[in-house]
Amino acid sequence: MPTPMPAPSDPWDVQPPNLDLDADTPADPGAHVVPMAFTPTRERPVRLRARPLRDGIRVPDHQHAWAQVAYTPRGVIQIAVADAAWIVPPSRAIWIPPNVMHSLQVNEPSYLRTLYVHPDVVPTGLDHCRVVEVSALLRELIAAIDVPEAALDAPREQLLGALILDELRRASPLPLAVPLPRDKRLLTLCNAMLADPARTWTLDQWARYAGASPRTIGRLFRQELGMSFVQWRQQVVLAQAIPMASKGYPLARIARELGYRSQSAFSAMFKRTFGRTPSEFFATAPDAPSVRADSPINE
Structure with missing residues (x-):
């Protein structure tokens, strides 16, 4: 029996609170209203x-x-x-x-x-x-x-x-979308996988965590998300790799933190999906302006 995981917070959490990119000031009451x-x-x-x-x-x-x-x-x-x-x-x-x-x-x-x-x-x-x-x-x-x-x-x-x-x-x-289900059992499983993409549990282990049979979980993936468990996990891995690569993490570290045994295995999966290696995909565009961490919200 796998070690129970704590209830994950939503990794796509965008509940705000203070700042809004479409507001004129951080405290603007007309939040996300385009000028x-x-x-x-x-x-x-x-x-x-x-x-x-x-x-x-x-x-x-x-x-x-x-x-x-x-x-x-x-x-x-x-x-x-x-x-x-x-x-x-x-x-x-x-x-x-x-x-x-x-x-x-x-x-x-x-x-x-x-x-x-x-x-x-x-x-x-x-x-x-x-x-x-x-x-x-x-x-x-x-x-x-x-x-x-x-x-x-x-x-x-x-x-x-x-x-x-x-x-x-x-x-x-x-192919960068990570579809999310409505079924509560499957959503619990998906949120947990998003919170810890390196966890290499089998479908049986994830099904027990969600409180359903492997057959039920497999059927829900196909019915609600239009893909298999393996395909959905690959989408999660690709999505999680993007911010890590953008920050300049070495490919070996990205592969390790996302549960791959080797850099070459991760690179092969990436190239099958995008037709390019990770280094080619994340090459800096020629028009990329320099942005400082303390840049203001509005120009």
């Missing part, structure tokens, strides 16, 4: 807001009437919705459709570029959250729209915005 200057309209359907963010900032559940793209040339952010969570690596972007309740956490000093997209121009097919690759063209388009207001007239903003949306529509999604 009017950045609200998309039919005349200006794609607006961009960019600013450095300190680590530890947490934004509670909220939603917008428009879509949102969060892109970090440097730093790691964490997005959670009702049934899934994502850790977004540097130089990737997450697409959030309109009216989707979500929360956010900044895991390390970051430079966040946020695009707000009017619902009238949302491309067909982008009806679910997804993390995507930021192509060289998309990176340059976002940089081109990230200029002072006086240097960007409305017609040019519209043209750049249309190209940005076309690139997002064509962008390759990355």
